[in-house]
Amino acid sequence: MKMPKPEQSILDQLPELTKRLTSLLGQEGIVTSEYGLKAFESDGLTAYRQSPMIVALPNTTSQVSEILKICNELNIKVVARGAGTSLSGGALPLADGLTLGLSRLNRILEIDYVNRCAVVECGVTNLGITDAVCEKGFYYAPDPSSQIACTIGGNVAENSGGVHCLKYGLTTNNILGIKLVLLSGEILEIGGKYQQESGYDLLGLLTGSEGLLGIITEVTVQILPKPETARAMLIGFSDVENAGACVSKTIAAGIIPAGMEMMDNIAINAAEDFCHPGYPRRAAAILIAEFDGVASEVDYFIDRVSNIAKELNATSIAVSNTEQERDGFWAGRKAAFPAVGRISPDYYCMDGSIPRRKLPEILQKMNDLSEHYGLKVANVFHAGDGNLHPLILYDANKPGELENAEEFGAEILKLCVEMGGALTGEHGVGVEKRDLMHEMFTEADLNQQERLKCAFDPNHRLNPGKMFPALHRCAELGKIHVHGGKLLFPDIPRF
Amino acid sequence: MTNVYFPETTNDVSEIIGDNIISGQKVEVRTNGSLINLGQKMATDSILSLKKFDQITSYEPEELVITLGPGVKLSELVNMLAKYNQELRFEPPDYGPLFGNQKDMGSIGGIIGCNLSGPKRFLGGGARDFILGVEGVSGYGKTFKSGGKVVKNVTGYDISKLMAGSYGTLGALTEFTLKLSPIPEAEISFLVHGLNDKQAIQLMSRIAMSPIETSGLAHLPMNIAKTISQGSATTILRLEGASVSIKERSDAILKLINKYSFSLRETEESKFIWSVICNVAPTHPPADKPLWKICVPATYAPDLINHHKPDFYYFDWAGGLIWMASDEIPKIENGAYWLIRTPEGDPSIYPFTNIKDAATNMIMTKVKKAFDPKNILNPRRLGG
Numbered sequence: 001m002k003m004p005k006p007e008q009s010i011l012d013q014l015p016e017l018t019k020r021l022t023s024l025l026g027q028e029g030i031v032t033s034e035y036g037l038k039a040f041e042s043d044g045l046t047a048y049r050q051s052p053m054i055v056a057l058p059n060t061t062s063q064v065s066e067i068l069k070i071c072n073e074l075n076i077k078v079v080a081r082g083a084g085t086s087l088s089g090g091a092l093p094l095a096d097g098l099t100l101g102l103s104r105l106n107r108i109l110e111i112d113y114v115n116r117c118a119v120v121e122c123g124v125t126n127l128g129i130t131d132a133v134c135e136k137g138f139y140y141a142p143d144p145s146s147q148i149a150c151t152i153g154g155n156v157a158e159n160s161g162g163v164h165c166l167k168y169g170l171t172t173n174n175i176l177g178i179k180l181v182l183l184s185g186e187i188l189e190i191g192g193k194y195q196q197e198s199g200y201d202l203l204g205l206l207t208g209s210e211g212l213l214g215i216i217t218e219v220t221v222q223i224l225p226k227p228e229t230a231r232a233m234l235i236g237f238s239d240v241e242n243a244g245a246c247v248s249k250t251i252a253a254g255i256i257p258a259g260m261e262m263m264d265n266i267a268i269n270a271a272e273d274f275c276h277p278g279y280p281r282r283a284a285a286i287l288i289a290e291f292d293g294v295a296s297e298v299d300y301f302i303d304r305v306s307n308i309a310k311e312l313n314a315t316s317i318a319v320s321n322t323e324q325e326r327d328g329f330w331a332g333r334k335a336a337f338p339a340v341g342r343i344s345p346d347y348y349c350m351d352g353s354i355p356r357r358k359l360p361e362i363l364q365k366m367n368d369l370s371e372h373y374g375l376k377v378a379n380v381f382h383a384g385d386g387n388l389h390p391l392i393l394y395d396a397n398k399p400g401e402l403e404n405a406e407e408f409g410a411e412i413l414k415l416c417v418e419m420g421g422a423l424t425g426e427h428g429v430g431v432e433k434r435d436l437m438h439e440m441f442t443e444a445d446l447n448q449q450e451r452l453k454c455a456f457d458p459n460h461r462l463n464p465g466k467m468f469p470a471l472h473r474c475a476e477l478g479k480i481h482v483h484g485g486k487l488l489f490p491d492i493p494r495f
Numbered sequence: 496m497t498n499v500y501f502p503e504t505t506n507d508v509s510e511i512i513g514d515n516i517i518s519g520q521k522v523e524v525r526t527n528g529s530l531i532n533l534g535q536k537m538a539t540d541s542i543l544s545l546k547k548f549d550q551i552t553s554y555e556p557e558e559l560v561i562t563l564g565p566g567v568k569l570s571e572l573v574n575m576l577a578k579y580n581q582e583l584r585f586e587p588p589d590y591g592p593l594f595g596n597q598k599d600m601g602s603i604g605g606i607i608g609c610n611l612s613g614p615k616r617f618l619g620g621g622a623r624d625f626i627l628g629v630e631g632v633s634g635y636g637k638t639f640k641s642g643g644k645v646v647k648n649v650t651g652y653d654i655s656k657l658m659a660g661s662y663g664t665l666g667a668l669t670e671f672t673l674k675l676s677p678i679p680e681a682e683i684s685f686l687v688h689g690l691n692d693k694q695a696i697q698l699m700s701r702i703a704m705s706p707i708e709t710s711g712l713a714h715l716p717m718n719i720a721k722t723i724s725q726g727s728a729t730t731i732l733r734l735e736g737a738s739v740s741i742k743e744r745s746d747a748i749l750k751l752i753n754k755y756s757f758s759l760r761e762t763e764e765s766k767f768i769w770s771v772i773c774n775v776a777p778t779h780p781p782a783d784k785p786l787w788k789i790c791v792p793a794t795y796a797p798d799l800i801n802h803h804k805p806d807f808y809y810f811d812w813a814g815g816l817i818w819m820a821s822d823e824i825p826k827i828e829n830g831a832y833w834l835i836r837t838p839e840g841d842p843s844i845y846p847f848t849n850i851k852d853a854a855t856n857m858i859m860t861k862v863k864k865a866f867d868p869k870n871i872l873n874p875r876r877l878g879g
Contacts, residue, residue: 297739480635
């Protein structure tokens with residue numbers, strides 16, 4: 001993975017930068033020692049590591065603003081970091097960059113139950129929001145698997161999803177406002193405790209912008225009343241095609257579960273070995289479907305999905321009757337990644353997304369690729385919304401195996417795009433899929449995205465090397481080229 | 496005489512915009528034009544109509560996804576989807592009649608371009624939440640696409656959201672991909688009579704805070720409520736879903752409203768009431784006053800009305816949306832407004848919308864420039 005070449009002129013600024021940051025934040029607000037910087041050298045994508053030049057740990061939005069002003073003046077690159085759980089290398093540091101650690105902005109500023117929202121600082125964890133509002137029967141809906149650790153600021157930057165986004169949407173559908181600090185240090189309030197903002201949808205643009213446009217320091221999130229009942233189904237199938245068909249038929253019947261997950265046989269057995277959730281070991285695939293709402297509605301949909309599953313020759317159908325049972329069904333799914341980590345020295349987690357009906361087809365093709373590369377794959381899907389998480393099993397200590405796994409992963413993502421899907425469903429582009437962007441977008445498409453980048457950060461100081469396969473100069477992108485400067489058919493009146 | 500272009504291909508659009516880049520002439524981007532009076536008045540040299548982009552490119556009901564051109568008529572789309580028991584969950588409104596046009600003239604392009612959403616918005620999101628991808632031509636004369644055709648996709652900036660509500664100022668969109676939803680099996684509405692604004696907001700908030708999922712919470716004061724019921728202010732609560740679920744939730748609602756006078760409206764009657772609330776038109780807002788759409792925290796809604804004391808107003812989105820006819824610009828500190836309809840005569844004294852501050856305005860200007868450097872597409876449509 002090639003990153004932008006460190007700029008000597010930036011490295012030369014380190015003493016001045018350190019002096020100014022120390023004066024702003026004190027010794028406790030910066031990290032400069034080699035040992036201390038090690039802690040920040042990677043995020044959830046641990047295959048890539050790089051110590052940052054320096055780390056700043058602000059406590060407030062105004063400190064963030066001051067830091068950015070300094071960086072802007074000294075031309076320093078800035079990489080924002082929440083809890084460092086990104087799976088695409090979004091928070092991978094730069095050798096000539098400042099890592100802006102935002103975990104100390106972790107206050108819940110306001111909970112407004114009547115207007116069903118909460119204002120929190122960016123470093124509050126995803127689960128921390130739900131913990132703060134659950135006593136009144138509320139919760140924050142997006143639930144990425146890392147929710148115990150990941151921060152809401154990171155969730156906004158990556159537009160994180162989770163198991164329940166099938167019914168409740170991604171981060172972008174669950175937030176109302178942000179406080180945004182531009183590289184110039186200017187602080188913008190976008191949206192707030194109301195449903196729709198005026199002007200361009202900057203909130204929508206900033207969500208999923210991966211730290212390339214500005215730093216988000218506060219978020220106004222929507223909170224929802226917790227559904228009265230939630231029950232889960234665990235359905236086993238002897239072949240993967242029928243499991244896939246069950247997902248398609250359920251959705252086509254107008255039934256939208258709160259979540260609908262699929263695991264294949266390797267993942268099932270890894271989970272069984274790891275935490276014994278009681279999954280059918282011989283099943284080729286299992287589905288976990290959850291329904292929430294009032295009790296009668298939940299029962300009604302469970303009946304309907306049971307019938308669909310039976311028609312498709314499900315080998316087992318279990319329905320949770322208690323919270324304990326429901327948690328039990330989920331335990332194996334939630335622990336799927338560490339469980340797979342136990343059966344292989346390393347794994348590489350992919351995140352493509354496809355039209356639901358293509359599930360069986362892509363599984364078949366992944367099997368072929370698995371044989372071709374000589375690497376096993378465990379499959380865990382957010383099947384209801386066509387988001388795949390193939391885990392490629394490899395051993396980084398075997399020479400060439402990481403590169404082999406990366407190549408295999410890239411092939412899977414290309415397949416996703418070929419099938420009408422996307423490179424990333426919820427993990428973001430980061431460094432991981434940066435060089436694959438051309439699979440999905442033309443040069444012209446990417447240029448338009450880059451022009452937006454230029455509107456916020458014309459010198460590519462914010463998280464450079466992420467998302468875009470090449471960094472073009474903004475002046476060049478801004479030029480207008482029109483068919484050789486000639487009007488086409490200037491004399492013809494057009495009606 | 497104003498030139499009107501009716502391009503049929505993306506390439507045509509690109510050439511027309513390219514011509515205008517060179518000549519420096521301003522272009523009005525529209526589809527059918529039923530909302531052409533929505534937004535700040537513009538001076539343009541020609542009209543680029545996208546009405547010939549009126550095809551459904553792909554629709555696979557089992558994927559709950561549709562790809563279509565901006566010129567597809569909304570009414571035809573809604574009817575077609577209904578055959579497959581699907582709908583646009585954000586309940587797109589028809590504001591055509593507000594502007595003196597026939598109903599059902601509008602196209603999906605106007606809905607997306609203006610990010611217009613109906614009563615269900617407070618529950619499941621607005622038009623912007625249902626856009627999965629777009630293709631179009633920018634003010635550079637270049638085609639661009641963003642997003643895709645699958646429900647879950649975070650690849651690159653979410654330009655699709657930026658396009659929703661940009662009023663054609665960032666590009667001429669030639670194709671959208673939208674997320675669809677199943678039509679709920681059944682619907683009913685409860686009408687609670689005689690509450691004042693504050694009581695209505697309290698009741699709606701209480702219900703919105705409970706696990707009884709409602710897909711509509713609106714309040715019409717007495718003079719407006721005449722359109723749908725008789726004699727008194729009316730608070731309307733809508734339930735949708737499977738019949739068994741509606742029954743259980745109705746029982747829960749009854750516990751909250753049984754101390755008030757109330758009545759029940761089923762299926763078609765319920766649909767009629769919500770179309771009135773959604774489309775504003777049948778409530779007859781006075782034509783001689785500016786008509787404002789205002790988004791605020793619901794708890795602030797009664798104060799706002801108290802301040803302006805308008806003759807015409809009502810609440811939707813559980814109080815988070817206020818429709819108000821008033822000569823005064825809405826007095827809000829925390830929220831957004833849009834001037835939906837200007838009074839007869841010179842409307843220029845009123846801003847179309849509120850932009851929070853100079854820094855926000857600056858970044859929006861830069862965003863505009865990133866798509867339309869010569870400011871030729873719907874110039875000043877959004878004000879500013």
